[in-house]
Amino acid sequence: MTVLDPAMVPPRDARAAFRDGLVTPTAGWSAGWAQANLLALPKDRAYDFLLFAQRNPKACPVLDVTEPGEISASIFDGDLRTDLPAYRVYEHGEQVAEVGDVRDHWRDDLVCFLIGCSFTFEAALLDAGVPVRHLERKSNVPMYRTNRACRPAGTLSGPLVVSMRPVPPELVATAVRVTSRYPAVHGAPVHVGDPAALGVADLGRPDYGDPVEVRPGEIPVFWACGVTPQAAVAASRPPFAIGHAPGHMAITDVRDSAYAVP
Amino acid sequence: MTVLDPAMVPPRDARAAFRDGLVTPTAGWSAGWAQANLLALPKDRAYDFLLFAQRNPKACPVLDVTEPGEISASIFDGDLRTDLPAYRVYEHGEQVAEVGDVRDHWRDDLVCFLIGCSFTFEAALLDAGVPVRHLERKSNVPMYRTNRACRPAGTLSGPLVVSMRPVPPELVATAVRVTSRYPAVHGAPVHVGDPAALGVADLGRPDYGDPVEVRPGEIPVFWACGVTPQAAVAASRPPFAIGHAPGHMAITDVRDSAYAVP
Numbered sequence: 001m002t003v004l005d006p007a008m009v010p011p012r013d014a015r016a017a018f019r020d021g022l023v024t025p026t027a028g029w030s031a032g033w034a035q036a037n038l039l040a041l042p043k044d045r046a047y048d049f050l051l052f053a054q055r056n057p058k059a060c061p062v063l064d065v066t067e068p069g070e071i072s073a074s075i076f077d078g079d080l081r082t083d084l085p086a087y088r089v090y091e092h093g094e095q096v097a098e099v100g101d102v103r104d105h106w107r108d109d110l111v112c113f114l115i116g117c118s119f120t121f122e123a124a125l126l127d128a129g130v131p132v133r134h135l136e137r138k139s140n141v142p143m144y145r146t147n148r149a150c151r152p153a154g155t156l157s158g159p160l161v162v163s164m165r166p167v168p169p170e171l172v173a174t175a176v177r178v179t180s181r182y183p184a185v186h187g188a189p190v191h192v193g194d195p196a197a198l199g200v201a202d203l204g205r206p207d208y209g210d211p212v213e214v215r216p217g218e219i220p221v222f223w224a225c226g227v228t229p230q231a232a233v234a235a236s237r238p239p240f241a242i243g244h245a246p247g248h249m250a251i252t253d254v255r256d257s258a259y260a261v262p
Numbered sequence: 263m264t265v266l267d268p269a270m271v272p273p274r275d276a277r278a279a280f281r282d283g284l285v286t287p288t289a290g291w292s293a294g295w296a297q298a299n300l301l302a303l304p305k306d307r308a309y310d311f312l313l314f315a316q317r318n319p320k321a322c323p324v325l326d327v328t329e330p331g332e333i334s335a336s337i338f339d340g341d342l343r344t345d346l347p348a349y350r351v352y353e354h355g356e357q358v359a360e361v362g363d364v365r366d367h368w369r370d371d372l373v374c375f376l377i378g379c380s381f382t383f384e385a386a387l388l389d390a391g392v393p394v395r396h397l398e399r400k401s402n403v404p405m406y407r408t409n410r411a412c413r414p415a416g417t418l419s420g421p422l423v424v425s426m427r428p429v430p431p432e433l434v435a436t437a438v439r440v441t442s443r444y445p446a447v448h449g450a451p452v453h454v455g456d457p458a459a460l461g462v463a464d465l466g467r468p469d470y471g472d473p474v475e476v477r478p479g480e481i482p483v484f485w486a487c488g489v490t491p492q493a494a495v496a497a498s499r500p501p502f503a504i505g506h507a508p509g510h511m512a513i514t515d516v517r518d519s520a521y522a523v524p
Binding site for chain 2: 051
């Protein structure tokens with residue numbers, strides 16, 4: 001049996017594998033291709049979310065928006081209902097299902113928002129010599145709800161969610177420099193060091209994803225995270241929403257370099 | 263009588279002068295402070311416009327969005343109905359008025375979009391030694407409707423509008439480099455040279471603003487322009503809209519450096 005290196009799997013094949021039932025975090029998959037968060041909301045809530053994204057651009061950089069009921073997107077030549085590894089379905093802010101296929105939950109009035117994901121810049125971090133612990137461990141990135149409120153928009157409000165990567169002190173500046181080139185996929189960190197200042201009591205107990213070891217001397221570095229929209233769904237309780245399962249992303253047909261600035 | 267240098271007038275005083283009746287293009291005013299385009303649309307068209315902006319980010323970088331009926335904005339501590347030098351009022355895409363005060367036209371369901379303006383980076387161009395002809399002539403910048411269609415969104419479609427500045431050949435690279443640092447106010451040029459390729463037949467007859475001399479050897483350099491939303495209004499004929507008169511901008515309370523990237 002051949003063991004595939006997920007980094008070498010092209011987006012189309014990754015989507016086919018997920019459509020066929022594979023459930024896995026997508027960190028490290030399809031190196032060089034941008035990944036995206038998904039939030040699908042009924043059309044009558046779409047303006048609130050698009051405005052929420054405009055007001056919280058670090059957490060919610062919008063890469064693409066579908067027409068109501070559309071199941072693919074200009075940056076995603078697949079089926080948004082089946083081609084992510086896992087989804088979460090929400091009713092009035094409560095998660096009612098986590099499934100690998102949301103065709104049974106689909107509605108024709110859903111607008112899909114694809115939002116930049118920090119997995120996109122991890123290849124650039126590795127290229128620059130910055131180790132990425134959750135890639136070494138083949139686990140999901142740890143994510144935390146913070147004590148920072150997003151700017152509300154209409155019916156939507158909620159806390160900022162962050163992802164965390166431990167970085168050796170001599171490489172923190174490099175990590176900032178490299179990721180600041182990717183504003184469309186969360187860009188530079190929002191916070192370096194002291195988790196308590198973000199209201200994160202225990203790095204070992206993330207709200208989403210898997211914990212990772214922070215070795216002595218390493219600095220926890222926090223980036224705004226595209227799970228923030230789902231935290232807003234949980235806090236604001238719209239009648240219906242679908243998101244990706246955190247860390248189980250849409251792998252797009254856009255090169256990560258397309259989202260880099262000079 | 264003291265002759266004021268408009269570049270030295272702070273935003274609050276500029277807005278007061280416009281509120282008191284002064285009508286002038288704002289190029290060169292309040293150096294160091296960001297300027298913004300205005301589009302006000304009824305709430306039921308706001309989603310279409312916000313999506314249009316997301317799909318056409320070079321032309322429509324959204325800096326701020328008001329709540330329906332609100333008359334100031336987080337980046338504009340003035341009255342959006344009176345504190346710009348001039349406005350255009352549209353009904354079904356036809357301009358029905360150009361006035362210095364739109365209080366008589368105001369509606370409580372209007373959402374105001376403030377969109378980045380390339381006047382914002384002109385101080386940086388001057389600092390870098392790039393001459394800006396319309397500032398030398400104390401005239402408005404020339405703007406042109408192009409043959410490039412914007413990506414439509416819902417009920418909105420229309421052509422890309424560009425502003426033009428003639429640049430000596432040896433400074434074109436500098437102009438690109440400097441302005442690319444300001445993506446929120448249109449960023450790098452969309453086109454360098456040959457106006458005909460954009461469908462602009464005669465640089466001497468701009469669609470908005472004033473013509474400027476292009477000296478022998480100078481290269482016309484084109485930036486996406488925040489009048490694009492008004493061209494979409496003219497093309498798409500929403501029942502009602504208000505915009506600024508081209509070149510007669512909202513002077514904000516945000517430093518232009520706040521919109522610069524590293």
